[in-house]
Amino acid sequence: MSLDWLVRIITDYWPMFLRGAGVTLYISISGTILGSIVGLLVGIIRTVPIPEHGMKKGILKMIHVILSVYIEFFRGTPMIVQAMVIYYGSAQALHIDMNKTAAAVFIVSINTGAYMSEIVRGGIVSIDKGQFEAAAAIGMNHIKTMLHVVLPQVIRNILPATGNEFVINIKDTSVLNVISVSELFFQTKTVAGNNFRYFESYFVTCILYLIMTFTVTRILRMLERKLDGPDNYIMMGNQMQVEKAEAMLQRNKNGAGNNF
Numbered sequence: 043m044s045l046d047w048l049v050r051i052i053t054d055y056w057p058m059f060l061r062g063a064g065v066t067l068y069i070s071i072s073g074t075i076l077g078s079i080v081g082l083l084v085g086i087i088r089t090v091p092i093p094e095h096g097m098k099k100g101i102l103k104m105i106h107v108i109l110s111v112y113i114e115f116f117r118g119t120p121m122i123v124q125a126m127v128i129y130y131g132s133a134q135a136l137h138i139d140m141n142k143t144a145a146a147v148f149i150v151s152i153n154t155g156a157y158m159s160e161i162v163r164g165g166i167v168s169i170d171k172g173q174f175e176a177a178a179a180i181g182m183n184h185i186k187t188m189l190h191v192v193l194p195q196v197i198r199n200i201l202p203a204t205g206n207e208f209v210i211n212i213k214d215t216s217v218l219n220v221i222s223v224s225e226l227f228f229q230t231k232t233v234a235g236n237n238f239r240y241f242e243s244y245f246v247t248c249i250l251y252l253i254m255t256f257t258v259t260r261i262l263r264m265l266e267r268k269l270d271g272p273d274n275y276i277m278m279g280n281q282m283q284v285e286k287a288e289a290m291l292q293r294n295k296n297g298a299g300n301n302f
Contacts, residue, residue, distance in 0.1 A: 048242045055233045055243075062229030063250050069143070069218070069225060070211040073150025077211075078204060080151060081158020084109050086188055088159065089166045109159070116156035122217040125149050129221040146223045150211055161203045165196035198269050205262035209255045226250060 052059075088109055093099045116124065129145045132138040140148075169192050177187040216227035226247055234243035 044239075044242065047237075047239050048245065051233065051237065051239060051242050052246060055236075058229045058233055059226070059246060059250060062224060062226035063254065065143070065223065066212060066215045066225045067254065069146045069150055069215050069223070070208065072147045073154055074204075074208045074211050076147070076151035077154025077207070078158050080155030081160075081162050082193075084113070084155060084159035085162025085166060086193075088163050090184055112152075113156045113159055116153050117160075120217075121149065121153050121214055122220055124153060125218055125221050142221055142223050145221060146215070146218045146225075149218070150215065154207055154211060157207060158204070161200050161207075162196065165200045166192055168199065169195055201262070201266055201269070205259065208258055208262070212254050212258065213251060 088106060090102060092102045092106075125146075128149055129140060129142070132140060166188075173191055174187060177191050182190070215223075215225045218225055219228040219231065222228065230243050230247040234240045237243070
């Protein structure tokens, strides 16, 4: 690696690198947020209890089959193939001219939604069944149980997996260069093609990807610690008892001192 060429590439092409990094962050953030919403909805729907008989049973089974096909398809095929099918396939078969950035966000969103739905479903299943039974005993339906009892716990539990999906999306946006989205990898191909210095060009890109993923990881770790709360805490309901115990202990110490 030539240090002179590395400095020259950074000096001459830094706007292209920054523009590509900005597009990468925009697609990955938008796709992760939308995909998490899709995954949350799909995960909740897939945990709705199916009744033993009636029309509702047939409707729910059909919905479950459709959602299962969606999940298996997008988890079982590479994102680069999905991008080709959705962008070029829709243009050829349906004559839909999609905006490249909008298509990229859509592709990342539905891909993330398929993975997040399984993460959410696993988080819901991990909640103790007694909580569902207690909620049903006080008259809560499935939606209220999810909103007020289950989801607050699930969101905290799946936060590390959601952060992992975000980091994966930052890196996987590089495959969207096949539909000519001007993200970081696409911009790097242009830079390397202009100066034929592939090692130095992609080395800069490696550093930029590392900075983005490392920063996101640190932010998510801080958020997890914030949600966990302090290590040492006192429940408000026991505060008075603690104060009484401390006062009694102090009186005992004073009494022992007077005996001497």
